[in-house]
Amino acid sequence: MVNQQIAQKFYKTADLLEIMGENPFRVRAYRNAARTIESLGRDLSEMVAQGEELTKLPGIGKDLAGKIREIIETGTFSKLKELEAKVPPGLIELLKVEGLGPKRIKTLYDTLGITSLEELREAAAKGQISALPGFGKKLEQTILKGVVLAKKEGRRFRWAYAESFALELVRFLKKAKGLNQIEVAGSFRRRKETVGDLDILVTASNPEKIIEHFVSFPDIKTIISKGQTRSTVILSSDIQVDLRAVEEESYGSALHYFTGSKAHNIAIRTIAQKAGLKINEYGVFRGKDWVAGRSEDEIFSAVGLPFIEPELRENRGEIEAAMEGRLPQLVTLPEIRGDLHCHTKWSDGQNTILEMARAAKGLGYSYIAITDHSRRLAMIKGLDEKKLELQAIEIEEARKRIPDIHILHGIEVDILEDGTLDLSDEALSHLDVVVAAIHSKFKLSKTKQTERLLRAMDNPHVNIIAHPTGRLIGEREGYDLDMEKVMEHAKDRGCILELNAQPSRLDLNDVNLKLAKEMGIRISIATDAHNVDNLRFMRFGINQARRGWLEKKDVVNSLSTKKLLRLLHSKKG
């Protein structure tokens, strides 16, 4: 039973309680607990096995701690079973329909006996819904449309993908007259790896004109709402965009509010409450008096805290860290001195060594490691020992042609099923850097997969484990791994873990990065570039690194060439 499954059971319980019309605060308690569990980074099963006190986790009290133990022992818990017996299973998916919440769903079930999306669609089509008290024609139409969208599921988009739309919208909105400030807030600003919708905040002399301009954006499929200060639309690409306009004096409070996360906001507001203040998106108030709100700095200082970077605002300890003056100084792109994972035409890359090196130099880097695939990946011409020697000659030539960037000769060597490597130790011993990665046998059992990685790290030549979990965002779960064991071993063996900056990978994720940092493991933020343009993926890696609380000192490719080489060499020692 992994944390994710336990969290899902609590989310489901919350949904069911909500439909049953239960106390909304109890519902929230389950969701808070689920959130805590999701971002824990430690295995609850193990914590329970070791007899650790679960109630010290935020949002988990005596009752939920007991339920967690029950889930781990029996696979579920009696309260959930009870609810599942009472509520038809189809009702939960109705929550995904726009305009339907727990109250209306309960009404529809009680009066029309609706228990599924299909029954909902039929009833709406027949006009039965608009006949109910409290429901009308418009709502019926919204529901009808909502049923179709609900079937598509609540899609989330990769950050990099969302960014292209965000930039386009900002460009478009900036054409509107009277626009002053503009910022894309929400999970986009927090640099979350996936973004559900875009929240754009503006200040303007005449907000209504901006709203008018906004809804004239050519790529809009549906206008969901359009008020005086807010509007919501759906783009043809199915991305939802919310626009909000506020006064200048509220810009900071609105930015803070719309940046979220919700959990962070609630925590901040609770602190404010205790200090006799009220925070909403218009400002910080003492009684009816506005006391702050122009900038986010004002909001934080009103509650006695230093500025907290958006990437940290998940209520995962950032508020406590801020109170105690130990917020991290998050790593930035200009601090990056090089890239330790990229490919060339020698395997499946599109550019030559020289072209990659020149591009890296163009980015202001001091070094770049050429790490093509090893022979196991035959279909993309992975390198064997012989080719590796030939490549060394070409690297030597490239070094002479571009003396002002240090070209490291490396490899992305395949980790075989038993944890041995695809190339001989002798061959690896001549390289400047060895990056090891899993590219096959993703379905091994957790024990075997973990053991495989541990054995690879035992090899004295292995410096870095690339994309450690192998997950592809929205496409493929990572391999089944005991991440704690992997990290402990990385620590013992002096192994570096990679944060792969490919927008579809971002592997390690934020939670694991924070865990690694806390354990004192160093991270290589690397693009895995397959052409010169890909080298620019570094900024996506930086986004993720910042969400993982990483500082310059945690990131090996912020080191000078000299220090980096010393570090890489020390592993072999």
Place this chain on the structure above:
DNA sequence: GCCGTTTTCGGCCCGACTGTTTTCAGTCG
């Protein structure tokens, strides 16, 4: 159901928008 240098009980973030309403409930973020 959680939580506590005001509390172990009584709170729990807060406001906009919509559609259905003659003053507000429900939903959403």
